[in-house]
């Protein structure tokens with residue numbers, strides 16, 4: 522073989538290898554995103570690193586920031602500009618956890634967790650329900666298809682609205698699913714207009730749970746139900762245990778949370794705004810199988826993703842800051858797993874409420 526043939530064969534193999542590594546290995550759970558397509562919401566490429574720094578500046582004085590009404594929604598919006606594509610790429614279109622189910626795929630377990638929410642609402646086909654904090658609409662599409670209800674989703678993040686609308690159209694569910702950009706603390710909907718409301722791992726972003734529950738209560742029709750999967754600390758959490766405190770702070774910092782609440786507070790807050798509490802249950806408790814297994818199983822993929830993001834940033838394809846965002850998620854996954862292992866944290870404290878007639 523002469524030098525030229527050797528050179529071209531080697532180049533071809535290297536090019537093919539790089540394509541396989543970036544495009545095939547780097548494809549999303551649900552083929553929604555590929556590594557080379559990662560963008561950072563409405564942030565321009567050169568603003569990603571700045572956005573990341575801005576996000577972390579919130580935690581310099583979190584208590585002051587939580588009490589400044591506008592700061593939390595803006596901080597949550599910045600967070601979702603940074604992570605939305607990485608979530609879709611590495612997790613799928615549903616931004617939440619679900620208990621593992623032996624013999625079922627993650628996709629099926631996710632779908633069943635979502636269907637359970639709408640089954641609890643007991644709505645009929647054709648009714649109008651609200652998804653408070655809808656992300657890119659994974660749950661919304663499952664719920665519309667399963668129940669035949671019209672679903673309106675609200676999210677604070679403009680980029681998620683764009684993604685959710687595109688996914689709805691592609692799934693041919695755009696006649697049942699509508700997406701609005703707005704703040705669930707001041708919703709652009711009239712009083713008593715929804716036949717049901719659900720929120721999946723979203724109200725944990727509200728600085729005061731009372732404020733979002735009050736808004737949900739306002740837009741819900743009397744006699745209708747609201748169900749939420751809340752992120753909370755459990756009865757095993759001990760605030761005098763430094764290891765527990767470190768885990769919970771790690772979860773708050775990597776997930777844009779103004780402060781995790783205790784499971785004990787949720788029912789009281791719901792009652793305070795006027796709801797009847799029908800049922801409250803930590804869905805992570807046995808016989809349910811661990812929700813954090815999926816996170817742990819993904820470890821090898823996270824390393825691969827880390828290499829991919831680093832290479833793409835080095836080539837100038839991904840922006841500066843992309844590696845920081847990925848590293849932050851990597852660390853967060855570990856804190857979340859520890860929260861699950863120790864049992865001090867659950868992302869699925871379910872509360873079912875009814876607005877009295």
Ligand SMILES: C=C(CC[C@@H](C)[C@H]1CC[C@H]2C3=CC[C@H]4[C@H](C)[C@@H](O)CC[C@]4(C)[C@H]3CC[C@]12C)C(C)C
Pocket residue numbers: 607608610611612615616617618722723725776777819822823826827847850851853854857
């Ligand atoms: C409800 C919320 C989000 C919950 C989860 C959907 C996300 C929490 C942590 C995220 C991830 C951690 C590790 C990432 C990994 C390093 C990367 O390579 C690919 C994406 C991850 C798996 C990412 C995916 C989404 C999470 C599991 C919060 C914000 C209230």
Ligand SMILES: C[S@@+](CC[C@H](N)C(=O)[O-])C[C@H]1O[C@@H](n2cnc3c(N)ncnc32)[C@H](O)[C@@H]1O
Pocket residue numbers: 594597601614615616617653654655656657658659660675676677678681703704705706720721722723724726727
């Ligand atoms: C972890 S994601 C969950 C999304 C969706 N429920 C799911 O399971 O895929 C949290 C969602 O809550 C939304 N959110 C957080 N604070 C909000 C606010 N103040 N107003 C509207 N949406 C908000 C975020 O924009 C994001 O879409």
